[in-house]
Amino acid sequence: MGIGAASGVRAASRGARTASRGGRGRKVTARCGLVARGVLYVLIGILAVQVAFGDGGEEADRQGALQELSGKPFGGVLVWAVGIGIVGMALWRLSEALFGAAGPEGGKPVKRLSSAGRTVFYAVVAFSVLTFPAGGGRSGDEQSRDATAKALELPAGQWLVGAAGLGIAVAGVVIAVQAARRTFRKHLAMGGVSARWRKAVDFLGVSGGLARGAVATAAGGFVVYAALRYDPTRAKGMDDTLRSFTTTGAGPWLLVAVAVGLVLFGLFSWAMARWREV
Numbered sequence: 001m002g003i004g005a006a007s008g009v010r011a012a013s014r015g016a017r018t019a020s021r022g023g024r025g026r027k028v029t030a031r032c033g034l035v036a037r038g039v040l041y042v043l044i045g046i047l048a049v050q051v052a053f054g055d056g057g058e059e060a061d062r063q064g065a066l067q068e069l070s071g072k073p074f075g076g077v078l079v080w081a082v083g084i085g086i087v088g089m090a091l092w093r094l095s096e097a098l099f100g101a102a103g104p105e106g107g108k109p110v111k112r113l114s115s116a117g118r119t120v121f122y123a124v125v126a127f128s129v130l131t132f133p134a135g136g137g138r139s140g141d142e143q144s145r146d147a148t149a150k151a152l153e154l155p156a157g158q159w160l161v162g163a164a165g166l167g168i169a170v171a172g173v174v175i176a177v178q179a180a181r182r183t184f185r186k187h188l189a190m191g192g193v194s195a196r197w198r199k200a201v202d203f204l205g206v207s208g209g210l211a212r213g214a215v216a217t218a219a220g221g222f223v224v225y226a227a228l229r230y231d232p233t234r235a236k237g238m239d240d241t242l243r244s245f246t247t248t249g250a251g252p253w254l255l256v257a258v259a260v261g262l263v264l265f266g267l268f269s270w271a272m273a274r275w276r277e278v
Contacts, residue, residue: 026095029088030278033122036085038269040065041208045263048242052252052259059141060259061238062125066132076133083129090122092278102277103186141237148223149232158227165223165235172216179209188275201275204268211261215241 043065051060059067069078096115100107151161178184184205190198219241226234236244245255 026092027278029095030092030276031088031273032085033087033089033092034269034273034276036082037089038266038273039069039082039085041212041262041266041269043068043266044238045259045261045266048259048262049256051239051243052246052255059239060242061141062128063132064239066129070133079129079133083126083132086122086126086129090119090126093119093122141240144219144223144235144237144240145232148226148235152227152230152232158230162224162227165220165225165227167220168223169217169220172213172218172220174213175216176210176213179206179213182206184209184272187277188272189277190275193275201268201271204264204271207261208265208268211258212265214258215262218244 040062044060044062047064047068048060066079066082069075069082072078093115096106097112097119101111101115105111148161151157151164154160182202182205185202188201190201215238219236219238222234222236222241222244226232242255242258245258246252248254
């Protein structure tokens, strides 16, 4: 383990202790995480728009977003800042799993289990971001195919991959339904905020959530198809999943709509960083 990675582990350990105490520590880690998530989704959405019009130089996924970010002035610092922010996201979810989330139902087992799953997800994302400067940035498509290939080799691997794909697809549907129902409102503390701002946040949450859910559902469907065909090359990461929208009857315009939705979800993440109850 390199010096930078060791420092990251020590920082994460200190962050875990801070976040687990709740209060201000939890608020800081949560808000930093939401800001970092917003940065990634805005960049991915912009790259996807470029792909739709045939002038995308980077892949429209997390690695493409980091590549785009690293090319900016102080790009290395920005990538590390995003990575540390995503670590904060993971630590926030870990504190919810251990001590319960905000709200009267935050301590229920199902809520804690959901937070535990999100902890694992954001920990993987954080590792991917923090190892990017050291050359650990493999595309999401490659990661998806490799993971599917390894899983298919396991006993009952075809069933495991199919179940995983179905789970991802169902999660995408849930994300979209919750966005349409505006369930995010119960997590927002917007007392005293003008009706115009409330409507703007509603628009961002619904549009962004629908786009995010559509991508997850499509990606899960490809994993299920890979299991049915026993062919890991059928699995797709975010970039290939987004590009698949251009093969529909709507052509590139469906991808444009989804890409704009991802940008809006990034903006919604920033709104959540301002008003989310944690």
